[in-house]
Amino acid sequence: MANEQKTWCVAKPSSDQATLLANINYACTHVDCQILQKGCPCFSPDSLINHASVAMNLYYQCKGRNQWNCDFRNSGLIVVTDPSKNYIQV
Structure with a gap:
């Protein structure tokens, strides 16, 4: 089994709100975004x-x-560190 580098896609911090909303709307028409609902992880x-x-x-x-x-019209960034580990959940 190949040791493939795990990667994630995140929004560029410089993205404006309209771009972020458009990205959410676009992505969520193609994939299930239920995990983003209130009360979900x-x-x-x-x-x-x-x-x-x-x-x-x-x-x-x-x-x-x-x-x-x-x-995402140049507003996405591929990262190699798990973005979910960059903040503390409370």
Whole structure:
């Protein structure tokens, strides 16, 4: 079994709110975004950039983790560290 580098797709911090909303809407028409609903694991932190990153990553993972699946009109960023480990859940 190949030791493949795990990657994630996140929203660029420089993205504006309209772009983040468009990314959520686009990704969630193609993949199931139920984990973003209130009370679900990925709702917190409740911020637009976090929700966009989760939706974009769901799309990226489902579509085969290709570079172009994280472009989102140049507002996506492929990272090699798990973004869910970058903040403390309370």
